[in-house]
Amino acid sequence: SQTIHQWPATLVQPVGSPLSLECTVEGTSNPNLYWYRQAAGRGLQLLFYSVGIGQISSEVPQNLSASRPQDRQFILSSKKLLLSDSGFYLCAWGQLKLFFGSGTQLSVL
């Protein structure tokens, strides 16, 4: 069966520090992968998606970037975090029917 792993579960980072969130999927090959962000009291905003290795599409201009170095690995990064980067980050895989990881709560202080 397919599983999705996302870590860390919680992260507290100072403003200006770098960020790396990792997501891996098991039990499937060449999945579509997605990064969403959920800010407090707001809905889910699609940040990036990838339909294959090395293929990244950005939905909104921002301080973040994404990479897909391996078929089932999706990484969300930032060189310098901003206060506004705080939020709940969710990784997902699938095609239309999405399966979500358990999320990372990022607090930038």
Place this chain on the structure above:
Amino acid sequence: AQSVTQPDIHITVSEGASLELRCNYSYGATPYLFWYVQSPGQGLQLLLKYFSGDTLVQGIKGFEAEFKRSQSSFNLRKPSVHWSDAAEYFCAVGAMDSSYKLIFGSGTRLLVRP
């Protein structure tokens, strides 16, 4: 571009009462529509989906949704709410291109009174 509107930020119902959560979408073609539920601090779980066919869709946990093309709506319903249904509910519309991305509404938080 596709978009989803959930006009109710919060809804409070009594346990045992019926529930309807509203969702309106904007999409240029026949949409793929979804309802997801999120418990606090958790990821999202799929409740039900509409791709085509019967406009009344049954999902898990006793939920159902009805697709109404004329109203661009996909409202979620449950005849009798349980305290465990308290959560945040998200409606989403899916892209028909190779991205298969989902665009979510802003969510409706359901509170259940004992």
